[in-house]
Amino acid sequence: MVALGIVALCAVVGAAASVVVLVWAExxxxxxxxxxxRVVAAVAAAVVCGIIGWRYDGQVTLPAMLWLACLGVALCVxxxxxxxxxxxxxxxxxxxxAVLVGVGVEGIGGLWRGVGAAGVVLVAGLLGLFAAGSGVGRGDVTFSAALALFLGARSWTAVVYGFLFGAVLLAxxxxxxxxxxxGRNRRLAAGPSLFLGAVAAVVGLAP
Structure with a gap:
C-alpha cells in the first residue's frame, strides 16, 4: 500500500511539474x-515518474531521478x-x-563519476558536432551530457546501456x-530517443 502511494504521488507530482515547465517555456x-x-507531457511524465517511484521507492536518489523525468519529458515535447x-x-x-545527485548518492564518488561521464559525453558530442556532415545538433550534445550525469551517478554500466538503448531507438x-x-532533409528530434534510453537504463539498473 505504501509503495502504491509513492507511485501515485510521484505520478501526480511529475505530471504537474512537467506542465509547469512547459508553461514557463512558453x-x-x-x-x-x-x-x-501539455496533455502529452503530463501523461508521459506521470507514467515515467510513477515507474521511477516504484523502482526507487525508499532510495535517496529518488528526487534526482524525478528531476530527470520531469524536465526530460518537457524537453522532449x-x-x-x-x-x-x-x-x-x-x-x-x-x-x-548535480545538486540532487550529490545529496542522494552514497559518497562523493557517484557525483564525480556522473560529472566525469558528462564530460566524456560532452567532448565526444562536440567532436561529432564539428565532424563533416554530422547531423548532431548542439542541443543534442548538451542534453546528452546532462543525461550522462544521471547515468554516471548510477554506474559506468548505466552510461553504456543508456546511450546504447538511445542509439537503437534513434536508429x-x-x-x-x-x-x-x-526524406533525408526532414529533421529528426533526437531528444526523445536519448531520454528514453537513459530512463530505460536507470530503471533497469535501479538498486
Missing amino acids: QCLCLRVGGVG IDIVHHRLPDALVVALFGGG VSAVSLLARGG
Whole structure:
C-alpha cells in the first residue's frame, strides 16, 4: 500500500511539474507546445515518474531521478514540436541534477563519476558536432551530457546501456521516418530517443 502511494504521488507530482515547465517555456522562451503538448507531457511524465517511484521507492536518489523525468519529458515535447533543446532547461536539468545527485548518492564518488561521464559525453558530442556532415545538433550534445550525469551517478554500466538503448531507438526512429517518406532533409528530434534510453537504463539498473 505504501509503495502504491509513492507511485501515485510521484505520478501526480511529475505530471504537474512537467506542465509547469512547459508553461514557463512558453512564457519566457516563446516555445509554445499547445494544449495537446501539455496533455502529452503530463501523461508521459506521470507514467515515467510513477515507474521511477516504484523502482526507487525508499532510495535517496529518488528526487534526482524525478528531476530527470520531469524536465526530460518537457524537453522532449519541446524538441518534437520545435526541434530545439533550449539551453536554459538543459542547464537546469544538469545543475539541479548535480545538486540532487550529490545529496542522494552514497559518497562523493557517484557525483564525480556522473560529472566525469558528462564530460566524456560532452567532448565526444562536440567532436561529432564539428565532424563533416554530422547531423548532431548542439542541443543534442548538451542534453546528452546532462543525461550522462544521471547515468554516471548510477554506474559506468548505466552510461553504456543508456546511450546504447538511445542509439537503437534513434536508429529505429530514423528508419521509420524514411519509411514514411520523410526524406533525408526532414529533421529528426533526437531528444526523445536519448531520454528514453537513459530512463530505460536507470530503471533497469535501479538498486
